[in-house]
Amino acid sequence: MGSGGVLQPATTLYKTLCNNDRVALVKLTPKTGRKHQLRLHCASALSAPILGDARHGSTRTVLHRKLMREVKQLMMQVQQESAFGLSAGQALISTSPARGSAWMTKQALPLQLHCCSVCIQKPHQADIALHAEPSHSMSALLKLFQWTLPINSSPD
Numbered sequence: 001m002g003s004g005g006v007l008q009p010a011t012t013l014y015k016t017l018c019n020n021d022r023v024a025l026v027k028l029t030p031k032t033g034r035k036h037q038l039r040l041h042c043a044s045a046l047s048a049p050i051l052g053d054a055r056h057g058s059t060r061t062v063l064h065r066k067l068m069r070e071v072k073q074l075m076m077q078v079q080q081e082s083a084f085g086l087s088a089g090q091a092l093i094s095t096s097p098a099r100g101s102a103w104m105t106k107q108a109l110p111l112q113l114h115c116c117s118v119c120i121q122k123p124h125q126a127d128i129a130l131h132a133e134p135s136h137s138m139s140a141l142l143k144l145f146q147w148t149l150p151i152n153s154s155p156d
Contacts, residue, residue, distance in 0.1 A: 010034040012041045018147040022063060023051065025147050038113060051141070052109040067109065070144055110137045116149060 011031040018025040028038050039056045043049040049057020051067070114135065120128040134142065134149065142148065 008032075008034060010037045010041070012038060012045075014041075014046070017150070018145070020145065023067075023145070024048065025142075025145075025149075027150075039111075051112040052137075053111055053113075067141070110135065112138050112141065114138055 009032065013029040013031065015027045015029075016024050017027055026042075028042070030037055034040075036056065039050055039053055043053065043056040051057075114132070116132060116134070118130045120130070122128070133139075
């Protein structure tokens with residue numbers, strides 16, 4: 001909502017990158033900048049809330065509990081392996097309890113929303129492109145489903 005409680009238009013483009021019978025990895029491209037826009041559009045317009053979204057989706061569903069069990073099993077398996085190969089573009093899962101594994105002991109899955117790239121355009125200057133790796137929890141889910149994020153994915 002804008003000032004005075006008036007609804008403001010919001011537009012989000014989406015593309016399904018990978019999916020299975022339980023979840024989908026989607027690329028979301030906001031064309032406007034409204035508060036919680038992506039989360040609301042997934043939950044309302046697509047009827048598919050973002051995993052871990054306690055505000056706009058359910059984190060206490062059977063799917064959530066099943067995913068948590070599968071992710072915990074995967075993390076234990078990865079911790080037992082001394083080395084494993086990942087192809088280019090795959091995110092490395094941290095097996096160190098000090099970095100990124102604390103969420104594994106909690107019941108709540110962190111919000112699985114990741115900004116992989118942003119392009120800042122400035123007049124009369126070169127564009128600034130920024131890229132970021134996914135969180136440890138999202139990396140674990142990507143590995144669990146054997147999905148990869150597109151390399152150098154740029155906003156549409």
